[in-house]
Every structure is written in structure tokens, then in C-alpha cells.
Amino acid sequence: MHRSVRALSRGLALINELNASGPSNVVQLARRTGLNRTTCYRLLDTLREDGYVTFDETNALFGLTPQVRTLSEGVSSRDLSSQAALPAMFGLLDEVSWPSDFGVFELGSVLIRESTHPFSPFSVHRSMVGRRRSLVRSALGKTILAASAPALRREMLDLTVSLVEEDAALAKDRRFVDDILSQTKKDGYASSVGGSEAGISAIALAIPGGGPVLGSLNLIFFSSSMTPELAAKKYLPSMRAAVKEIERRWSAANKARGKLA
């Protein structure tokens, strides 16, 4: 068995933090990552030498350079669902201005695969892709649950119970889950208010895609600017169109793949 390399984990945590919070000074970074301040200096210097980080001398701020994208850029090309989703999400962003995320079920929660957060004038977050949302509390998760066949749904909930500690109780609560299902089916969409973060609401649609549900698409907005009901009234048609387009691209991509194989 190989031991793990502490210095690498720590360096990546730093990049993560810089990415999530933007340019920061050393003390902030040290506090938020829990690292010793000197250790931060050393790691940041390394990242700077390698071209991933810049240092603004006048304000003593460290920030990421576009080069960090050499670490991840190729990943999405392997993922057909994301490839299908992102172009449609840009279309949606053009129409409604609010950001949206595309997520898939994985290991008991929803993994966000693509996002137009960085491109929306109303975005609060910097980084969404790779983060997770609750299966039973987020709009993204609830709509996937409601769109799945009962047997598959059971499996998903079981996974949540065993893998996601903070959702285990809710996922076991039959009543709670049934309420999600009936509410979502009645409305035709799922919603959440202040779920992942105070002041932020979302509505979401599942992407059926033929077989087992592909994933789901949400739309994020400020709770103060409108209720989920109003958002649904204004934006559901656009979202439905986006879902349709994702399904179209998805099946087109699959067909192209079939030819190769």
C-alpha cells in the first residue's frame, strides 16, 4: 500500500480555495485551508513558479492564472452528457440571464457537471462544477427522484442513506419522499428556496433521455427577486426547450458513437 503525499493534497486544497473565493491574501488562505501560514507561502511559491498562480505585489494577493485550466480542460470531452448539455445551457442563459447547472446522480447525491454560473451577470458563485447537491433537498435532486422508476428510485435513496450522512434521515423518511414526488409531479418541476445557500432559490427539470433519467437542469435566482412559482411561470417554457435540445444532442451524439463502434 502506498502512503499519500500530504504536500500534494495541501496544494490542491489551496487551488480549490483560490478558485472558490478568488484572489486572496495569505492569511485568509491559511485560515480557510487550515494550513500553517508559512506552508501556504511555500506551496503558493511553487504554484507561482509553475505558472498556475500570480502574485499581485501591491495588494499582496494571490490569484489563479488561466493556466490552471490545463489541469481540467480535456475532461468534459469524454463526457457525452455534458457535451450535450452545455450548448443548450448557453442558449438558456441568453434567454433568461439567470445561471443554470446540469447535474447527474452519483453516489447518493447530485454531481454538478456543467454550469453557466461563470457566464451569468447574476451569478453569486464562482465555481459550481464538481460540487454536489443533496438528492432530497435540492431542486436538482428532487426532480431526478420524481422522474425515476420506483425500483431505481429505491436504489438511489438506499445509496443516499448509506453514503450521505446529512441526508440519511430524510432519505429514510417515507412520508418526506412521497411528498417530494407528489409535489413535483403536480407542479411539473421541483424547487428549493434557500436550500444550498441562504437567499438563493432554484427550480429544476429532469432530463428523461429515453432510458433511466439522464440528469437534471436547474435555474438559479435570488429568493428576493421572485418566488419559485413566478420563476416557473416565466422561465419553464425556455427550460423545457433546453431540455429538449439536450435530449436531441444526446441522442445525436450516441448515434455518432454507435457508428464508430
Added chain:
Amino acid sequence: MHRSVRALSRGLALINELNASGPSNVVQLARRTGLNRTTCYRLLDTLREDGYVTFDETNALFGLTPQVRTLSEGVSSRDLSSQAALPAMFGLLDEVSWPSDFGVFELGSVLIRESTHPFSPFSVHRSMVGRRRSLVRSALGKTILAASAPALRREMLDLTVSLVEEDAALAKDRRFVDDILSQTKKDGYASSVGGSEAGISAIALAIPGGGPVLGSLNLIFFSSSMTPELAAKKYLPSMRAAVKEIERRWSAANKARGKLA
């Protein structure tokens, strides 16, 4: 002075390699990064524990997970020019199917900021963002040169001479540079055949954006499928429309920014 942390640099090199080449076995990774094989195991195990890497046991292949995008996703949101470019590039991809890159001049060469490579059915490369192209040999670079005012152009070339060893001779060659300018101005676009990679051609347009040139946009295609002249005939109108849209979004974004400041 802080010394640098070798383990971190090595780990990042591994991610880079995985990103550029896709899932690989340990020996390939060790060879390509120049690391000891055991060191690779140790670093990869660390990355796996942290969720950045998966291991396919049956084929003994290591690959990146979508989580690596938590390292970089937020970066583009700070960069207005990229924010303006990507949506337009998706539109272009929809029309022509060939991938394109958006690049800006930096430190004597062109830094690729956005790319639709991962989304094109014809893409050869996995990862383009963050890589660099020659100022004097790539289509992307030549069109920026031709679109810049003489004084600025001189400065750019000087930077290239002093910072980019392999281009220094060409950048100093007055005749060579003049040829680039007259050719590009005559055609209305710049091109390259097999410049960065054998069998790959490109044509490119500058994005003026009012003041000093914003950057440039290229279109990539197989040299065997058509000549640059033919590509220009077929695709220049679409590219020009994309350039227009980028400029539009750019000035809109700047206006919005002005209001905040």
C-alpha cells in the same frame, strides 16, 4: 526566500499529463512525466483519495474525474474577454462543426483562453485552453500582428524576441514579418498549414474591439480536407459574424461593469 515543493509540482504535472492524454497506465505516465514509477503510484493514490482521479481496476488505467474542474472552473468568470467569446464560439461550432480557439497576446505568444475543441466531432486535441501558440507562425498570432498598430506591433515582436526562444529569429526578420502583414491584409485573414501539428490547418480573424486588438479567433480543420483558401470561402462569413458577436458582448459586459464601478 521559500524553496519550492517538489511533490506538488510533480502531482500537477501528472494531472496535466492525464488531462492531455486521457486515461493512462502507470508506465506511460512515468515515462511521459519523467517521474519514478513508484512516485507516480504514490501521487496518483493521493489524487484518488482526494477524488480527482479514478482507477479502472480491470485495465489498470488512471483517469481524471469531473472533480478536477473544481480547480479551475471559477477562473474564466473573472475574464471578461473569455466570457464574451465562448457563447459566440458555440454558435460558430453549431454552424461549421470544426472547432475554434480564442486567444490573446501575452508574453510574446498567444495564450489560448477558450476553445470548442472538446465539443467538436472533428477535434483531435483534448485540451487546448492554457496552451500557447506562436505569434509569428500560427494563424492566431499572425492576425493579431496584422491588426495591431505599428508601435504596439513593435513591442509585441520585441517581447517575442526576448522571451520566446524558438521564435526569436523570425520575429527579428523584418522581411518575414512584412510578408505576414501584407499577406494577411490582402486576404483579410491569416492562415497556417501544419504549423502547430502535422495535418492540421487553421484560419484566423482578429477581434479589433475598439482599442488595442482584443484577441483572435481561429477555425481548425484537417489539412487533408481542404485548403485555407477553400475554408475561408466557406466559413469566413460565419467567423466574421462570431467576431461581431464577441465584440458586441464585450462592449455590453464593459458597460455593465462601468455601472458597478
Added chain:
DNA sequence: CCGGACGTGTTCGCACTGCGAACATTTCAC
């Protein structure tokens, strides 16, 4: 059938890397 080329996975002792307490200095609020 056997050697040797090439792959995977693991062990372990030691050197040197990376750690962080401690110190010097500046900035700023009150």
C-alpha cells in the same frame, strides 16, 4: 519450453524535503 521484455503492485531504510515555531518589519485603526 524457456528467456527476456514489459507490465503491475509492494516493501523498506535513509536522505533530504518540507515543516512550522519564532523573529523582524510594516500597516493601520483608534
Added chain:
DNA sequence: GTGAAATGTTCGCAGTGCGAACACGTCCGG
């Protein structure tokens, strides 16, 4: 003008991370 909170640097030592070496499976050509 004084204290609280930054930034930036030094340096001796613990222990992390290193990689040579080992064990094993598989494929291929002579």
C-alpha cells in the same frame, strides 16, 4: 503612540516522501 494584525524570512529537526529492489503475471519469438 500603542496594540492588533498584516507580510515576509530564517533555520534546525522530524518525519515525509523517495526510489532501488523485489515478487509476480503475461505475452512473444526462437
